[in-house]
Amino acid sequence: MEYASIERELYVEASPEITFEVVSRPEHLKEWWPDEADFSGEPGESGTIGFRQDGETFQVPLTVIVSDPPRTFTFRWTQDAGTEAITGNSLLVTFELVPQGSGTLVKLTETGFREMGWEAAKVAAEYADHVSGWDFFLPRLDTYVTRLVAS
Numbered sequence: 001m002e003y004a005s006i007e008r009e010l011y012v013e014a015s016p017e018i019t020f021e022v023v024s025r026p027e028h029l030k031e032w033w034p035d036e037a038d039f040s041g042e043p044g045e046s047g048t049i050g051f052r053q054d055g056e057t058f059q060v061p062l063t064v065i066v067s068d069p070p071r072t073f074t075f076r077w078t079q080d081a082g083t084e085a086i087t088g089n090s091l092l093v094t095f096e097l098v099p100q101g102s103g104t105l106v107k108l109t110e111t112g113f114r115e116m117g118w119e120a121a122k123v124a125a126e127y128a129d130h131v132s133g134w135d136f137f138l139p140r141l142d143t144y145v146t147r148l149v150a151s
Contacts, residue, residue, distance in 0.1 A: 016070035072097070075093055108134060
């Protein structure tokens, strides 16, 4: 397996404008993905997202690369706490939002596993972990959007 990218697609019954907010704004993001989110959403700006595990929160640095409402939101994130997420120490995640019927096709791509400089076993393990993570969290995006639009 080459571990070049993770690609997922998900249809949500909401406009690209609403969907963009859900994938790019901390107050929405933490409703379906991280437990905490603190970033501005502006390209070049850094912040963090946090995941609670065993009573502690693991902070992950995040840098916004592209914010092009309502079509594209791209960021880099790294496991190296205390460092800025840049090329070479981070993975690149892109949400491409495509209008489709009365909703939006969300295309998620995550790349950069091979570029991290990890040994082959670590690349394979991290890739598998992220595949599992996105497979768990993306359906939660749909559930949250459905709840948001209904209210």
